[in-house]
Amino acid sequence: MNPDKQSLLLWLEDELDSAEQVSVDAWASGQSNWLAKRESARAWKQALRDVVPASIEPPYPEFFQAKLERALRVQSSVPRPVAESQRSAVWWTKAWMPASVAAALVAGFFASEMRQETKPVQSLVIYTPEEGVKAEFFETSPAEGTVIVLNGVAAIPDDFEVPDTASLDPAGAQGVPGDGSAAPTASVLTP
16 A cells, blocks of 8 residues: 555654554565665654754743833833814814815816807808809898808899709609609708
């Protein structure tokens, strides 16, 4: 039988019970390296026993005991000074605390009110597909509208009426039945 690590460590220290000691001794009789380790451990233990006594009494135990008792008596006999409270400083702090918080709130309110909000600028982007046409625009405040002036475009005849809404006629995309044209026609949608 091969002993486990724990049994071997206990065997090296001579701490196995008699039944396990006999079985490990039988196994170790053929293991010269383990027998040498056991003899080395026994030699170290004996050397330590020779040098270090089993128990050491502290020097002058009465001296240490007397010193502790004296320190306890001195500590308990001296009255502790009571720290005086500084009521005036505490009162002053407590009185000004709400006022300082209120001042901070008012300052924060005015700081937020003074901040200028930036409104998005609505600007028209003017694109003219024809060269030589220049477009300008301006807004009219009474009519609340925007006027676009096109320079370089032929004049519109006076009899031309601007429709409210213009769109392609879906029927015209397929052609008007009977006329044979496939071109879309425009129709005016009025409300």
